[in-house]
Amino acid sequence: MYRSEIPGYVVLKDGTVYQGFGFAAPGRVFGEIVFNTGMTGYQEVITDPSYYGQMVTFTYPMNGNYGAADHLLESGAVHSRAIVVREAKNTNYNRTCPDAWVEWLHHQGVTGVGGVDTRALTRRIRAHGAMTACVAAGPDLKVNDLLEETRAYPSLSGRDLVRAVTCSEPYVVATSGARYHVVAFDYGMKRSILKNLLEVGCRVTVVPAAFTPRQVLELEPDGVFLSNGPGDPAPVEYAVASLRGLLGQVPVFGICLGHQLMALAVGFSTYKLKFGHRGINHPVKNYLKDAIEITSQNHGFAVAPPGGRPDSGTGVIWLPSTRATWSSSRTSVRYRSATST
């Protein structure tokens, strides 16, 4: 779709307005607007729970090229409730994708605004930071009203979004012949992570974010995995507290939000990045292997580089293991128990 008769708007908190056309589900969606630079994987992006509370603009201008399919879902729901694109396709010529994208979005109730100069929007976000915005499609929209509501809408910082996306009950996923038992804290876990754990021979018990150390240890895991998830790690205090009780008891590893929570648990701090890293082309240097690895990234917060030695009270020392090669943000950190070295 390169045009429609339905008006669409993207209204940023700073007063910038982008006009386009509306597609998929009409509506008004508020949240933080971020950009993703991947040229494929749009369905994976908006079903990734890490995008909860956010709206995505895709820098690649042709969106929906190959359609949509269940096997591409990263979770059972769409978490980015609105998207902003230059052009949206509504065809399904790829044999592995039975659904047409725009129709699928409509069915999922996702609001779309197309025809937008998404590069201009991306440059705005890059210059001024990810910010609260409204994406609206439909007749009778008043830009001034949208702007007012956008300004009144709470920012992501300081809000616990994990609560909204974590599972309510623990569940077990396993294939035959699993060698390890991993307990995975679901802060908003992507399906592909679960799939990867299964592929490397793990039986996985997925548990809600609020599980206590005792509940976890009762499951007698070989390791504890901390998943990705949306938003600011700082307000997810119950998770941090739970981790403090686990560190040193059992091997713990995590990515994304999980990794940030672990950092908080050992006494580091986290901070909000100006506009985050979202894409599938980011190189990371693995100092242990002296190698560059191309990664997919999706985070708006980062672990603060420690000013000095971390809190000695936690009993861990900090080792730099990988580092984004273009910025100082730590993409992963290894924590090792001081007593075990």
Add this chain to the structure above:
Amino acid sequence: MLLGSGPIVIGQACEFDYSGTQACKVLLEEGYQVVLVNSNPATIMTDPAFSHRTYIEPLVPEVVAKIIAKERPDALLPTLGGQTALNLAVALTEDGTLERYGVELIGANYAAIHRAEARDEFRTTMASIGLRVPESAVVRSLEEAHAALASGLRLPLIVRPSFTLGGHGGGVADSREVFDMVVKAGLDASPTHQVLLEESVIGWKEFELEVMRDLKDNVVIVCSIENVDPMGIHTGDSITVAPQQTLTDVQYQRLRDASLDIIRAIGVETGGSNIQFAYSPETDDLMVIEMNPRVSRSSALASKATGFPIAKIAAKLAVGYTLDEIPNDITKKTPACFEPTIDYVVVKTPRWAFEKFPLADARLTTHMKSVGENMAIGRTFKEAFQKSMRSRELDVRPDIPDDNGALLAMIAIPSAERYDLILEAIRRGVTLESIFRATMIDEWFLEEFREIIEAENRLKSFAVRPAFAESLPPTAGPRHEAQMGPALAGEAAAGANLSAVAASGPPAEGSAALATLPREELRQAKRLGFSDGRIAKLLGCTEPEVRARRLEDGITPAYKAVDTCAAEFEAYTPYFYSSYDEENEALPGEKERVIILGSGPNRIGQGIEFDYCCVHAVMEMREQGYDAIMVNCNPETVSTDYDTSDRLYFEPLTFEDVLNIVENEKPKGVIVQFGGQTPLKIAEQLHEAGVPILGTSQEAIDLAEDRERFGGVLQKLGLQAPPYGTARSAEEALAIADRIGYPVLARPSYVLGGRAMEIVYDRASLERYIHTAVKASPRHPVLIDRFLERSMEIDVDAVCDGDDVYIGAVMQHVEEAGVHSGDSACVIPPVTLGDEVVRRVEEQTAALALELGVIGLMNVQYALQQTDEGSTIYVLEVNPRGSRTVPFVSKATGVPLARVATKVIAGHRLRDLDLPGWEESVAAGRVPRRRDLTHVAVKEAVLPFPRFPGVDTTLGPEMKSTGEVMGVGPSFPVAFEKAQLAAGDRLPSKGTVFISVCDADKEAAVGVASTLARLGFRLLATEGTYLTLGRNGIEPELVLRYSQGLQAREAATARAKRNGGVDCGHDIVTIVDLIEAGEVDLVVNTPRGRGARADGYEIRRAALRRGVPAITTIAAAQAAVQAIEASFGGEVTVTCLQELYPGRGR
């Protein structure tokens, strides 16, 4: 030592000048001593400033070995000079040269090259990492091929010769009937006499990934490219799009993972590789088609498409850097290991030259046939596609049948016009489903085309009545229309000139339609990539009206940066494309700026030479303190490297697109004289739109190009031109020819590179020409010139500043008049003209330049006719612009002519520039020119005949060459021989020479034959030549002509049947059989008019098949014999430019 790729040929074009130039720059920056070898003088890389030692020498092992022995390089980098350089590296490894001189091969090692290039090894390597290649067999003979068929290989089979470029010599065998023929052609084309028979994946989807690896085994994917055309059409002949459009992330990651495995398994240690995949959407099968362990045409495209300079990074990796150590110039922040991601769509469209080779098979196959390409960038596929379509600059319009069934049948056969036909079919309501069945083009693309037509229809609905142009039947109008028909070509028409656009619609109603068109509709059309011209046609108004309306409504393009990162980081390198989006990132700079217009896609008659001139103009303008802004749409070139100019606009070179840039930049002016005919074509419109043209004025251009006005100039100066006339009808043409006398040179008035130009010897032939080849009409007159038989051609390049003229060089053509100057060998300094003729030519050139008011470069072509009464000099043509020979002149004389011209354009006076030979010439009362050359330089043309089976290899007034080489030596014969060797013709020092010449050449042939006989050659001749030579005391052996042999065979068979005896027909041997049997080492065969053409044709094609040098003009034969004599028993010496001109370069 860096190896270039030699002359421009189909499959290996100026992309390797781009990569080699980048590599030279990097290596110089890193502090290396750089030795460069390339036989192509038209390249930027062979400028003396780009290396320490620049050898313009033949790219053959024994010559390169000599240079190695002389220069003793530490390392050889062969991965940036295409297949030519890679093959040389293999040869120099195998013959022990590299080991003997302790030269390290860097970039790719011998084993890796072999694993990637030797087909069976490649196949095994792929199997070892679990990847499939199509089932195949390597065969070295027809018998082995039959055995492979018998052992279960299934048709259709693709035949790929080993070690050839662009799939040259390959083909598809889809039936048992053609199998033998295709296999034989492949075996002949392969230098190792080895072909791969491969199960066909025709119709599968084709993808390419550009991959880079460093010494620490870090790998990045630079770009994915999807071929819109499915498998079965060479990627060089396919429309391609980047990034890939139709695969899911899961499918794309599969290609990505496979690419990482492949580059590791092949063992390319550092640098870039191109990997081609076939993917079947039906079965989800993936196959690896090929892997090039070097930079390629696709990597040049990927570099331009992403802003990631693959060749530059490859050079850095080759000397030991790792990907994370190399900063990205564009962002300055990210390292080279950051995989590029793009926020636009790139479409590449090839450009063919089938109109030049009417007998060639114009079907597109696995064997590349295009001569150039354009690239367009847009925010969406539709926008990029439409921009790419109009960047083709077509000058021949496709014939489209009225019947939809016939149309679909044409669409099913891949051709140069395929996309014009598809758009027309959709326009006529043919279903996407049936187009898909005919083409296997992914419906995703067809749907995009449908949306373009949908938008067309929407615009048409605003027209008051169907536009006049639309109601014309598609086949109306002459076949050779200068401009594409509006209803047919869609965006191709946008390149057409304004007056034609204005003439074709009824303005009154059209203007009314434009007035009722809502602003939003106009904006939407522009966003989809429609040109103003196209919109005008759809509405039935004029292009200027659309433009005026658009500006009134504030609908102007926004320029977006190509930044490798989709705006995630700030971009510092200004590389832009237009889109009708909101935010314009290309805000004009502070400095005064000039725009230099490039030459668009390479084609025959307009190639790398013009890019060379443009790049020099850019470099000089920067030196003069201006911001130099480059506009071009050819992804293969140095001019479209983002660090060549201060600002690069990757845009079509149409009036509209250029004017938009001018309005955005507000430059001091635009330079049109370096990009060949492309910018010159729009100069008038730019001038009329108030754009300052720098250098030669529009008035002067017109004076030179308008025949009648130019005739006045000649008359005023007392110069002679062949008698001529302009015919607007067949009757007029015949009357003119009768008046001026036969033979005449006939040509359409609007052509480039001698298109459809023919020498006509009599009235009947002229009638045929005028009725069938070119239809004369008032709109498209035919020019008739007296053809000067047996005259010598002279080319001059000169620079004029309004007061003075500086001659670059006077060049003498080796071939006589009648062979297009672009196809003729030529020599600096002239060898047989004599100083008096040279003086007169210089003076005439100066007079012409001053009278026309040229400011900058000018090229003049003369014919010299020598009779007993003396010599007469005729002016054949004046081009008030940079010519094809400017780089050759610059390399041969050490005077960078394009830069001198640019200085003049910037306001300098020639007399202040301290030019070589100025003082000396002035003192001698001569026009200034360099006069101290102690060497001779020969330029030889390189022809694409091996690519076009069935096409005759003779030369004529229509240009056919794709590239050129230069040979330098102490004398003409030595330089000529080197030029021949560089062009791929190795003149024999012993063996057998076959001579057969037309009557006019018989006398001259005696001299040629007697020298050869004296040198110990065995001579063969057919009847007529045999008798002539015999009368002059030379005794060649008599051989049968091909046609005589056929007759004799038939007679023998008939006799045997009649008498019941043995059929001795198969014992009859003709010259063609001898050539096929490899018994002939040189062929001299000059065509003798139309009648006996068939014989000569068979001889020349046989020679081509066997790779035997075949000389088709007596002048070239004389030069060749001199060359053979000069080198008899002698040693080749190698010389670099820095030795010829001390003080130039590094």
